[in-house]
Amino acid sequence: MSTLTDKLVDFDIVVESEPRHSRPNNALEESIYRLNSLLMSIKRTQKYFHTRENRGFSIVKSTKNRLFWYAVFETLAVIAMAVLQVYVLQTFFTKTARRYRV
Numbered sequence: 001m002s003t004l005t006d007k008l009v010d011f012d013i014v015v016e017s018e019p020r021h022s023r024p025n026n027a028l029e030e031s032i033y034r035l036n037s038l039l040m041s042i043k044r045t046q047k048y049f050h051t052r053e054n055r056g057f058s059i060v061k062s063t064k065n066r067l068f069w070y071a072v073f074e075t076l077a078v079i080a081m082a083v084l085q086v087y088v089l090q091t092f093f094t095k096t097a098r099r100y101r102v
Helices: 027-094
Strands: none
């Protein structure tokens, strides 16, 4: 990770074994508490996968950008090499005779 980019720290503190202040009086309240804990677990899992997906998407986007600029640089380097080779060959064959005159 870069030290110059913004970072997001996200955490969720949950106490699973926290004692309840009031005991459920009947089976319906117990079922509601159990459903609530299961829904919170699903919510945490979804949040984790959503964060993981965003992080993966960010990495893919960054890699795509780097590959694009690498390809542009590589193309420009090949074109520059071709132009340089043409120039060297032209000067080699045109100016060689004049260079060794006495």
